[in-house]
Amino acid sequence: MFGLVAALSLAGYASAQEAKSGPAAGEFSVKSIDEQHLPASIRQSLLEQVRLMREHKVIPVRDDQIPDFAALAAQYRARAPDFAQLLANGGLNMAPANVDATSLRGLSPVGAAPCGTYVGRGWTGLERMFAHPTLGYVVLEEMDLTKSGGGVISTKEMINADVNGAPAVLVSKQGSGTRAVSTVAWFAHGISYTLRAPRVDDTGREALLSIARGLARQGPARDRE
Numbered sequence: 001m002f003g004l005v006a007a008l009s010l011a012g013y014a015s016a017q018e019a020k021s022g023p024a025a026g027e028f029s030v031k032s033i034d035e036q037h038l039p040a041s042i043r044q045s046l047l048e049q050v051r052l053m054r055e056h057k058v059i060p061v062r063d064d065q066i067p068d069f070a071a072l073a074a075q076y077r078a079r080a081p082d083f084a085q086l087l088a089n090g091g092l093n094m095a096p097a098n099v100d101a102t103s104l105r106g107l108s109p110v111g112a113a114p115c116g117t118y119v120g121r122g123w124t125g126l127e128r129m130f131a132h133p134t135l136g137y138v139v140l141e142e143m144d145l146t147k148s149g150g151g152v153i154s155t156k157e158m159i160n161a162d163v164n165g166a167p168a169v170l171v172s173k174q175g176s177g178t179r180a181v182s183t184v185a186w187f188a189h190g191i192s193y194t195l196r197a198p199r200v201d202d203t204g205r206e207a208l209l210s211i212a213r214g215l216a217r218q219g220p221a222r223d224r225e
Contacts, residue, residue, distance in 0.1 A: 027151040028187040030167055036153060050157045053171065058200045063175035069137040069198050076111025076129045083112050086122075093122035094144040097193075102214030103207065104130050104138065115141065117148040124148040135197040135207055140215075146190035154187070163188070163212045170209065172200040184212050 033046050052059045086092070092114060099105055109128045116125025125143035132138045145151060154167055161168040161184060168186035182205050185194045193215065197208050 028154070029152075030154045030156050030159065032156040036155070046155055046158075050155075053158060053160065058172045058174045058180075061173045061175060063177040063179045066173055066175045066179040066181050067139075067196070068179065069139075069181075072139070073110050073129060073131075073137055076109075076113065078111075079113055080111045083114070086114060091122040092126060093118075093120050093147055094124050094126065094142070094191075096126050096128070097140070097142055097191075097215045099140075099211075099215065102211040103132065103134075104140075104211060107131065110137070116143045119147050119149075132197065135199050135204060137198065138208075138211070139194075139196040140211075141192075141194040141196075143192045144190060145187075145192055150192075152187050152192060161186075161209060163193075163209070168209075168212065170205060172205060174200055182208055184208050186212060 033043060033050070036043075038046070094116075099107075107130045110131055112126060112128040114123035114125065115127050116123055118124075124145075124147045125141065127139060127141045130138045130140070143150075154169070158169050159167045161170040163184070163186040166186045166188045168184055170182065170184045172180070172182040174180045180198050180200045181196055182198075182200050183194060183196045185192070187193070193212065195208055195212055197204065199205070199208070
């Protein structure tokens, strides 16, 4: 399954743990690569990602560098009973975003899984996969960084999109075979969001951004009583 480090790294974020001094829990900041105190290897990796994003709207990569969405769907379906039991036992310590203002409205998730960290009454993050009529499989990942104790630094050079005023990073990759993925990541109200879908054309990218903007309009997540 997708995790915070993978999601934020792909989208051009650096975690607070990678920096000598980072944001406090639930905080978000934008810094250039030069402003971040990063190990040389991470700095070089970010510079390379910036170069690729500037040279390619759709970055060419090997197929094995892109998620196999069909295989992921099978994993989600296999774990569905475990997740149902987790929810029944109150295992989430966050409120999932309402998707009713997006094209995901009315779609039952293929499956879901907790992510993030286990704090207090449950997990601080949730991943959901939907079978979308035009985008194919869409994966939505949310993490409450205020509760999990993490903060986010977004790399300024990689910001290339906007989600209702929040800086966002949109990255598209095409594999050497049939695989493809677009990812949009942003941060709002203490929540880190990542959306993925196997479409890299302009229509698909805009549709993914439209979902992101619909989620952001929902406002901050609420604690479960």
